Amino acid sequence: MTTNQTKYPFQDTALELDTRVKDLVSRLTEDEKIESMLQYQPAVDRLGVPAYKHGTEAAHGLAWLGEATSFPQPVGLACTWDADLMKEIGSVLGDEARVFYKRNPAVNGLTLWAPTVDMERDPRWGRNEEAYGEDPELTAELTTALVKGIQGDHPKYYKAVATLKHFLANNNEVDRGSGSSSIDPRNMREYYLKAFEKPFKEGGAQSMMTAYNSINGTPALLHPFVNEIVKGEWGMDGFIVSDAGDVMGIKNDHKYYDSHTPGTVESVKAGIDSITDDAELSKQALREGLEQGTLTMDDIDKALFNTFRVRFRLGEFDPEEGNPYASIGEESMMTEKAKELSLRAAREQVVLLKNDKGTLPLDKTKAGKVAVIGQLGGTVYRDWYAGTMPYNVSPLEAIRGKVGSDKVSFKDGNDRITLTSVASGKKIGLAEGEKSPVIASGEAETFMVSDWGFGSYTLQAESNGKYLTTDEETVTASADEVYGWFVKEVFHLLPQEDGSVGLTTWNGKTVTAPNGGNDALVVSEELKTFGATETFKQDVIVNGLEEAVAAAKAAETAIVFVGNNPLVNGKEEIDRPSLDLAESQQRLVEAVYAANPNTVVVIVGSYPFTSNWVQENIPAVLYTSHAGQELGNAVADVLYGDYAPAGRLNMTWVQSADQLTDIKDYDIIQSGRTYQYFEGNVLYPFGHGLTYATFKYSNLKLSPAQVGTEGNVTVTVDVTNTGSIASDEVVQLYVRAGKSRVKRPLKTLKGFRRLHIEAGATAKVSFTLPVQELAIWDVTRDRYVVEGGTYSIMVAKSSSDVQLVADLTVEGETIPARNLGVATHAENYDAYLGVDLDESKEGGSAVRVVGEQGWIAFKDADLGSGAAAIEARVSAEKAGAVLEVRLGSPDGTLAGRVELAQGEAQQWSTVKAELTGASGAQDVYIVLSAGVRISHFEIR
Numbered sequence: 001m002t003t004n005q006t007k008y009p010f011q012d013t014a015l016e017l018d019t020r021v022k023d024l025v026s027r028l029t030e031d032e033k034i035e036s037m038l039q040y041q042p043a044v045d046r047l048g049v050p051a052y053k054h055g056t057e058a059a060h061g062l063a064w065l066g067e068a069t070s071f072p073q074p075v076g077l078a079c080t081w082d083a084d085l086m087k088e089i090g091s092v093l094g095d096e097a098r099v100f101y102k103r104n105p106a107v108n109g110l111t112l113w114a115p116t117v118d119m120e121r122d123p124r125w126g127r128n129e130e131a132y133g134e135d136p137e138l139t140a141e142l143t144t145a146l147v148k149g150i151q152g153d154h155p156k157y158y159k160a161v162a163t164l165k166h167f168l169a170n171n172n173e174v175d176r177g178s179g180s181s182s183i184d185p186r187n188m189r190e191y192y193l194k195a196f197e198k199p200f201k202e203g204g205a206q207s208m209m210t211a212y213n214s215i216n217g218t219p220a221l222l223h224p225f226v227n228e229i230v231k232g233e234w235g236m237d238g239f240i241v242s243d244a245g246d247v248m249g250i251k252n253d254h255k256y257y258d259s260h261t262p263g264t265v266e267s268v269k270a271g272i273d274s275i276t277d278d279a280e281l282s283k284q285a286l287r288e289g290l291e292q293g294t295l296t297m298d299d300i301d302k303a304l305f306n307t308f309r310v311r312f313r314l315g316e317f318d319p320e321e322g323n324p325y326a327s328i329g330e331e332s333m334m335t336e337k338a339k340e341l342s343l344r345a346a347r348e349q350v351v352l353l354k355n356d357k358g359t360l361p362l363d364k365t366k367a368g369k370v371a372v373i374g375q376l377g378g379t380v381y382r383d384w385y386a387g388t389m390p391y392n393v394s395p396l397e398a399i400r401g402k403v404g405s406d407k408v409s410f411k412d413g414n415d416r417i418t419l420t421s422v423a424s425g426k427k428i429g430l431a432e433g434e435k436s437p438v439i440a441s442g443e444a445e446t447f448m449v450s451d452w453g454f455g456s457y458t459l460q461a462e463s464n465g466k467y468l469t470t471d472e473e474t475v476t477a478s479a480d481e482v483y484g485w486f487v488k489e490v491f492h493l494l495p496q497e498d499g500s501v502g503l504t505t506w507n508g509k510t511v512t513a514p515n516g517g518n519d520a521l522v523v524s525e526e527l528k529t530f531g532a533t534e535t536f537k538q539d540v541i542v543n544g545l546e547e548a549v550a551a552a553k554a555a556e557t558a559i560v561f562v563g564n565n566p567l568v569n570g571k572e573e574i575d576r577p578s579l580d581l582a583e584s585q586q587r588l589v590e591a592v593y594a595a596n597p598n599t600v601v602v603i604v605g606s607y608p609f610t611s612n613w614v615q616e617n618i619p620a621v622l623y624t625s626h627a628g629q630e631l632g633n634a635v636a637d638v639l640y641g642d643y644a645p646a647g648r649l650n651m652t653w654v655q656s657a658d659q660l661t662d663i664k665d666y667d668i669i670q671s672g673r674t675y676q677y678f679e680g681n682v683l684y685p686f687g688h689g690l691t692y693a694t695f696k697y698s699n700l701k702l703s704p705a706q707v708g709t710e711g712n713v714t715v716t717v718d719v720t721n722t723g724s725i726a727s728d729e730v731v732q733l734y735v736r737a738g739k740s741r742v743k744r745p746l747k748t749l750k751g752f753r754r755l756h757i758e759a760g761a762t763a764k765v766s767f768t769l770p771v772q773e774l775a776i777w778d779v780t781r782d783r784y785v786v787e788g789g790t791y792s793i794m795v796a797k798s799s800s801d802v803q804l805v806a807d808l809t810v811e812g813e814t815i816p817a818r819n820l821g822v823a824t825h826a827e828n829y830d831a832y833l834g835v836d837l838d839e840s841k842e843g844g845s846a847v848r849v850v851g852e853q854g855w856i857a858f859k860d861a862d863l864g865s866g867a868a869a870i871e872a873r874v875s876a877e878k879a880g881a882v883l884e885v886r887l888g889s890p891d892g893t894l895a896g897r898v899e900l901a902q903g904e905a906q907q908w909s910t911v912k913a914e915l916t917g918a919s920g921a922q923d924v925y926i927v928l929s930a931g932v933r934i935s936h937f938e939i940r
Helices: 017-027 030-035 074-078 083-103 136-151 185-201 225-233 246-252 260-269 279-292 297-313 336-348 395-403 544-553 583-595 612-617 628-639
Strands: 111-113 161-167 207-210 239-241 351-355 370-373 408-411 415-421 428-430 438-440 447-451 457-461 467-470 475-479 492-495 501-504 509-512 522-527 535-542 557-563 599-604 620-624 682-684 695-703 712-721 727-737 748-757 762-770 776-778 783-785 789-798 801-810 831-833 835-839 845-849 853-862 869-876 882-887 893-899 909-914 921-929 932-939
Touching (some): 030 279, 074 083, 074 336, 083 136, 136 748, 161 185, 185 225, 185 776, 207 225, 239 297, 370 544, 395 557, 395 628, 415 428, 415 544, 438 475, 557 583, 583 599, 583 612, 695 789, 712 727, 712 748, 727 762, 835 853, 869 882, 893 909, 921 932
Parallel strands (some): 161 207, 370 408, 599 620
Antiparallel strands (some): 415 535, 457 467, 467 475, 501 509, 695 712, 712 762, 776 783, 789 801, 845 932, 869 909, 882 893
């Protein structure tokens, strides 16, 4: 019942939660409900409901709200293989979110847009730094732990709420807003969905963001999986939010509808509860949907129930004294404990890629002079979703702290240049002023040029330390850092035949020096066209490579830092142009090594590189992500033996991008992607990472060694530190199936443990392996199946360094011969060529021919004593289209053929063809010509 303090039932904490939420939603007017469907939910003063914002970025620290504890990028956090650490980090994120919320609750919400759970089956993805790698088990375990830390362990209240992103199959930036990811049911169930399942079912994540892309032709935020699987199968009881601008993108980018209203309506019906988009357009579309009757207030009430229920669980409508998280205040911001945790995370994510002859650790008492070389050695960079670091320690600073400043020299390896207008002969300099316009003045400015590779440069004016940037009209030396959604500090120096260079901006517009001098450099609308007045003579004042070589020669040890700037050449909206190190960095490493063979290379990067020469020649190589405020201390601790590295790679480092298929190819099974299916040679395997200690594995045991399809198997193994120092070790559990109806992974990660073992000590490591984890998705019956047979249970140091193997016998199922006499979805093929998956407007996915011809195969089909006909649901966009049924192979025995009437892509009809000679056990191939789609068929 209500009291003086509880005017309305929704304020009564004695009532059941869902009753309170329904009461609040019922009291909102229609306008208030429509307003509350947006990311920024307005205050409803008459009910005492405050304003609230859904969405605070927290990929590896709270972003854009002010100073906050900074952790390594997620790509680095994944290299820790440490779920306990992830939970502690999540707790800090939740604590600091509470502090920001208390400062400004209307703007700094408690629903955090993290973690990114997307599967990274392609290392060229521009957002590689934001996610946790190529394996669903590793990703699921780490993100589940992060979610638990963020949300807390109170039975009633959440500290904050984690928003998993981006659902689903979002691993390329090229055409991400308009493109479609083609994914068949096995890839979907065994790979892409697996990463998201555990953070919901075990982590209890209360929010999820849909992806920009389509999935099999259906925009992700309209895909039935949101309701059917996330809210249905997995029981997620929180809310779904659209990505920024994506609801309007249904019309603008996907061209799925010709107005905003149907897309907005369908997104709400498909499970979107909170719209992150243009407020006025969104509200107009919702109102039009209500007026047209395509949307009901029940639809809106359902969505608002989901968003407000989460707000109730955050304690927003309850007295603070009952909520343990409400008391979190400024004392919880950037604490010493959080600082120590940041250092621990930065240390744990360092991967020792190579260490010939014990090159590392270096002896800080005997190392002599040290040359730190490369811009990345003297700088700590932040990526787009990084917050504002309260401080940062560069590797250079930390190394000086280890061995003494007098023993350490630093050379960034960058050239210092001047520029002269070819037309006027005037030197390029800086004018006075707050933004320091760049002018052709006759007074030369010296610029430090950083070559990030692939035509991308940044130029920093030496006189004021500012980067050149542009406002699209003029060029100024006014940027403190290379940063922004549009990275306007990137320029392109384009060589000309006369030896001069053309200068273009980040988006390819020409920089010119008009009128010969004393005018600011301006940005022309012309793209990449150069005349005599639009080029510049470049004079090298200081040769950075020569400086680096001289420093290396004068030192006992050279430590070369290479890698990427996280805002250049690969970021949101920009996929990487190559996996290689920048050519300038490659030249730097080679020249330094030639000058001093006692060279160590540290790769500071957001993604894998094809650093083959480095691996072949350099004696010791480290990898670290852009690890935040403690980057330098962590790297120096590893280099000088104050911390024994034990990070493991979260992705396969291939030898060449040529080993990868197209970046839009989402079929990891047929294309042989990730360590699970790739059979070629790699630079570094998934799970790779060396240590300063040595470890011996022994006594692998399975209990029981023979099981049915239910229950668990206990896997135990002894791990002994046979080295002379204490160290962490990461024990990895893989499984490989024996005989199977389908192509199975070479191995699949099913568990891992990071543990600390003292020198000489032995740890007994135990894994619980549910037998259902061995299941595959059976496309013949649309369900998970554990096949009977022998499975290899492997404990390993990496995916390619298996230490011990034991056999597990499973008394499981034998998948029967395929029955094509029932309605069979075309997407449930066993093999294919020349097709992808698209949408059928009649429901579900359809197979679409993408070239002149394509086929889909259905193996081991039982056609009995003889099949008389095929009946199929098809559409054909081109004249002369045909469907053929062949036996044994795509060009095997022709059993039937039917010509298809030309129509529209979604103009579906049922066709029938008589079959001859179709009997017994057969591999059935359906061969289709250009422009044909098929959704389902029966052979009877």
